[in-house]
Amino acid sequence: MKIINLVNLFAVLMLTLALGGVALSFWTTNQAERYNARIALAHESYxxxxxxxINTYTLFKQFGDAMLIGDQxxxxxxxxxxxxIRADVAEIRRIIGTEIELVGEEEIEELExxxxIERLIEDLIVRFEVFKQADQSSEMRRDWESLSNILTDEIDRDFQVLIDEALAEEEEELRETNAAAAAHAKLTNQIAWGFATLSVLVTxxxxxxxxxxxxxxxQRLIAAARxxxxxxxxxxxRADGNSEISEVGKALDDMAExxxxxxxxxxxxxxxxxxxxAARTADLERLxxxxxxxxxxxxxxxxDVSxxxxxxxxxxQGETDMALRGDIKSTAEYQEALRRARDTARHTTRLVDDLLFMSRQEAGEVRLELKTTDLVGLLRETLATFDQGVPLTTPLDMSPQQIDPLRVRQSVLALLQNARRHGGSDMSVHLENTPDGVGITVLDNGPGMPDAEKKLAFDRFFRGSNGSESYSEGTGLGLPxxxxxxxxxxxxxVLADRPGGGLAASIELPAKPALRAVS
Structure with a gap:
């Protein structure tokens, strides 16, 4: 079947269902309004x-009071x-008339x-008026028994029976209306479910x-196009059949091939x-x-050098200017000026050498003179040079290491000088085996170092908050x-705080140092 015919067929079916649903909605709404109106009228009548x-009993009570104590x-x-009372009767009559217009002649009994009830109330009112106008001293006493009979027989019995019957009829009407409304709702639901089922089937x-x-x-065409x-x-x-879509699919298959x-x-x-x-790009990026x-x-x-x-x-420059300024000085004064200039030049030479070494290390071009060295003996010689009072703790089975002894000695001296300068004179050195090689640790009992400064301590020319040395006492390149x-x-x-206070500065060396390029 052609697509247009399918579309027309389903359009007619859906339109029929839509019109049926609208008609059902109008009919259901009309019936619901009718039942709601009946229920409202029954409630209002009740x-x-x-x-x-209430008004009738109140009236007869006032009549009795008037006969007993007088009409005040x-x-x-x-x-x-x-x-x-008459307004209530008129309103009830209007409500019953509206119910008759709504449901028919079946409400005539309520009107009767x-x-x-109205005749009984009017008759009682007339009779009470007669009693009320009687002589208070003689006729009232004589007719008091008749008044009591009226209150007992005609009000408490006859009037209440009529009222109870009217209320019972209203309650019965409410029950019937509610039952009819429920039956209508059930029928409406069944019809709605029928429409829904039919709509689902058609859909x-x-x-x-x-x-x-x-x-x-x-979808096959779209997937192939994607x-x-x-x-x-x-x-x-792979379209089957001879439809237009199949022809398009076969043309796409031929084109794709x-x-x-x-x-x-x-x-x-x-x-x-x-x-x-890619190969050329990698080379360029590396370079x-x-x-x-x-x-x-x-x-x-x-x-840094500048x-x-x-x-x-x-x-x-200052020392030479002072030596040359003024009169000729003694040999001792010239020698003292030259000595200070020479010491400053040595300090500067050491500073330049350290900077060059660090720069070459960062560039991967440092020169190391690796030798098989007794590390325990090297540390003892270093401590003898620095301070024989510093204790050394070493393992019993320490084997010789492949290191540059001069550079290792220089690094240990730098740690010792840093510990003395910042941590005081109570120091110790520990040498121990590690899983990857050996570790040299210098311990002091000083104030330690804040974590923020530990991160910067290995930067060039960094001086901690507890450093008070002058220019001649250090270069600022010890830890770097x-x-x-x-x-x-x-x-x-690495730098770490000791549990009991102080700082632990450690050098960790591998068992076999990695080879570096030499320039």
């Missing part, structure tokens, strides 16, 4: 009967109650019962037909070009990174030089 009962308000209260049939005749073939867009020309539509052959040839050429470009690192090291070195050489050069020497050996340098 309330008016109760109101009528000259009948005004009784007249108002009589007016209320209301007329009987399912429409969806099934649409999916089979239109959606599935189009695959072709992504370059997957090996995908095929031809494009695939051309794409494969182009892909081979593209792969060759991409490999060549660029090396150039950037070298340039950064060069600039940092120039900045900063640190300014003070010693100023000192040398220690780290550079340790890294040149393939190890590291």
């Amino acid at each position: 309330e008016r009967h109760l109101h009528l009962t 308000d000259q009948g005004a209260g009784e007249a108002e109650l009589i007016a209320r 019962l209301l007329a009987e 399912l049939l429409a969806l099934l037909t649409y999916r089979r005749q239109i959606s599935t073939p189009f 695959a072709f867009e992504g370059g997957y020309f090996s995908t095929r539509v 031809k494009v695939e052959m051309r794409t494969r040839a182009l892909q081979k050429q593209n792969d060759v070009l991409e490999d060549a470009v 660029l990174n090396e150039a950037e690192v070298s340039e950064a090291n060069r600039r940092q070195l120039l900045a 900063h640190e050489l300014r003070t010693p050069l100023t000192i040398i 030089l220690v780290r550079s020497i340790a890294r040149a050996h393939g190890g590291t340098a």
Whole structure:
């Protein structure tokens, strides 16, 4: 079947269901309004009967009081109650009339019962008026028994029976109306479920037909087109039948086969070009990174040297200026000026050597003179040079290590000087075996170092908050030089707080140092 015919068929079915649903909605609404109106009228009638009962009993009580103690308000209260009673009767009659218009002649009985209640009330009112006008001293006493009979027989019995009957009829009408409304709701629900079931069936049939005749073939075409867009020309539509969609699918399959052959040839050429470009790009990136690192090291070195050489050069110039200024001085004065200039020059030379070593280490071009060295003996010689009172703790089975003894000695001396300068004279050195090599630790009992300063302690020219040394007492390169020497050996340098107070500065050296390029 053609697609347009399918669309027309399902459109007619859906329109029929829609019109049926609208008609059902109008009918249901109309019936619901009718039942609601009946229930409201029944409630209103029930309330008016109760109101009528209350006003009637109140009226007869006032009549009795007037006969016993006299009419205090000259009948005004009784007249108002009589007016209320008659208004209640008129309102109930109007409500019954509305019910008759709504449901038919079946409400006539209520109207007759209301007329009987009204006759009884009017008759009692007339009789009470007669008693009320009787002589208070003689006739009232004589007719008091008759008055009691009226209150007992005609009000408490006859009037209440009529009122109870009217209220019972209203309650029965409420029950019948509620039952009819419930039956109508049930019928409406059944019809609605029928419409819903039919709508679901029609919808399912429409969806099934649409999916089979239109959606599935189009999905195949769309999937194939997406695959072709992504370059997957090996995908095929494989459409069945002789429909227009099938013809389009076969044309796409033929086109994809031809494009695939051309794409494969182009892909081979593209792969060759991409490999060549990737290899060249990697080489360029590596060279660029090396150039950037070298340039950064060069600039940092120039900045550090310029900063640190300014003070010693100023000192040398000042000493020479003082020696040359004024009259001729004694030999001792000239010698003292030259000695201070020489010491400053040595300090500057050591500073430049340390900077060059660290720069070469950062660039991977440091020179190490590795020798098989007795590390215990080296540490003892170092401590003998520095301070024989510093204790040394060593393991019993320490084997010789492949290290640069001069550089290791220099790093240990730097740690000792740093500990004495910042931690006091109570120091100790520990040598121990580690899983990866050996560790040299210098311990002190000083104030330690904040965590924030530990992160900066290995930066060039950093001086901690507890450092008070002058220019001649240090270069600011002690810990950075220690780290550079340790890294040149393939190890590291760390700072840690001691549990009992103080600082632990450690050098960790591997068993076999990594080889470095030598320039």
